[in-house]
Amino acid sequence: MIKASKRSQGRPASSTSSIRFDKVPRAKLPTRLGEFIIYGFRDLESGEEAVALVSGNPSPDKTSLVRIHSQCLTGDVFSSKRCDCGDQLAAAMNLIGKADAGVIVYQQKEGRGIGLINKIHAYELQDQGLDTVAANIELGFEADMRDYRMPAEILKYLGATRIELLSNNPEKVQGLEQEGIQVAKRIPLEIPPSSSTRGYLRIKKEKLGHILNKV
Numbered sequence: 001m002i003k004a005s006k007r008s009q010g011r012p013a014s015s016t017s018s019i020r021f022d023k024v025p026r027a028k029l030p031t032r033l034g035e036f037i038i039y040g041f042r043d044l045e046s047g048e049e050a051v052a053l054v055s056g057n058p059s060p061d062k063t064s065l066v067r068i069h070s071q072c073l074t075g076d077v078f079s080s081k082r083c084d085c086g087d088q089l090a091a092a093m094n095l096i097g098k099a100d101a102g103v104i105v106y107q108q109k110e111g112r113g114i115g116l117i118n119k120i121h122a123y124e125l126q127d128q129g130l131d132t133v134a135a136n137i138e139l140g141f142e143a144d145m146r147d148y149r150m151p152a153e154i155l156k157y158l159g160a161t162r163i164e165l166l167s168n169n170p171e172k173v174q175g176l177e178q179e180g181i182q183v184a185k186r187i188p189l190e191i192p193p194s195s196s197t198r199g200y201l202r203i204k205k206e207k208l209g210h211i212l213n214k215v
Helices: 073-077 085-096 116-127 132-138 149-158 170-178 198-208
Strands: 002-007 014-021 026-031 034-042 049-056 064-070 101-107 162-166 182-187
Touching: 034 085, 034 149, 049 085, 049 149, 064 085, 064 149, 073 085, 085 101, 085 162, 101 149, 116 132, 132 198, 149 170, 162 170, 170 182
Parallel strands: 064 101, 064 162, 162 182
Antiparallel strands: 002 014, 026 034, 034 049, 049 101
C-alpha cells in the first residue's frame, strides 16, 4: 500500500492523517498525441480512482510539465461544444507528450465534482437559462466541488514535486501548493472561444476567477 498525506476539511494546509492507495499498475500507452506510461490509482478509503499519463522521467530534481484534468465525458469523449475540455486535454497531451518530464493527472471530478448525472441535470438547467455556476448552486452544490489532494499525492508518488502547471485556474495552483507541490510556474492553456463556448468561458472568468485573456 502507498500512504499519502490527507488534507482536512475547508482546504487548509495538509494534515498528518493519511490515505492508502491500492497497488498501482502501469502500462505503455501509445496515443496519436504522444507516447505515455499510464498509471492507475485507487483511494482505498473513498474508492475514488484516477489515472496519470507520464512522459519522460519526472523526478524531484527536475521541473515537470503537468496538467490536472477533471473528467469530462461529454467534452473529452463526445466532443461537446458546450465546453473547451476536450480541446484542453488534447492540447495538454500534445505538449506533455513532447516534454522531458511530464504528467497528466486525469481525476474523476465530472462537472467540477458533482458527478456525471448531476452534470446532465445542470445542463438541463442551463438550457433553461442558468449559467454553469448558477446551475450547480440550484442543484444544491458549490460552484466548484473539487479538491487537489489526490492529484498532489499522485504527483508525489511519481516524483513530480516541482512543476510547471498547464492551467487557467489559480485555485489549482493554490490547492496543489497547499498539498506540498511546488508550482514554479503557471502556463496558460487557453483555447480560443467559439460561439458556443464564449458564454461558458466568460462565466469561468467572472465567477470562478479563471485567467482568460481571449474572452
